[in-house]
Amino acid sequence: MYIFLVNGGNLEQTAADLALSISGLRYRVSKIESILQQELRNPMIHHQLLLSIQSLMMIGEIDIGIK
Numbered sequence: 001m002y003i004f005l006v007n008g009g010n011l012e013q014t015a016a017d018l019a020l021s022i023s024g025l026r027y028r029v030s031k032i033e034s035i036l037q038q039e040l041r042n043p044m045i046h047h048q049l050l051l052s053i054q055s056l057m058m059i060g061e062i063d064i065g066i067k
Contacts, residue, residue, distance in 0.1 A: 001032055001040075002053050002066070004040070005049055005050040009041055009046060011025055011029075
């Protein structure tokens with residue numbers, strides 16, 4: 001999800017960065033939206049999620065292996 005958010009929701013770029021098919025990525029995004037009950041394409045939700053993930057990374061609560 002982090003890469004998707006960093007790429008501004010661009011499916012093609014995210015799929016290329018993660019070496020996934022577009023359809024596989026769409027499935028994963030749909031699954032995340034279902035779990036969160038939020039639309040990731042909503043700019044406000046998109047921004048809040050990205051900021052939350054980056055904050056957790058900064059304080060060391062999560063490590064996604066990307067510098």
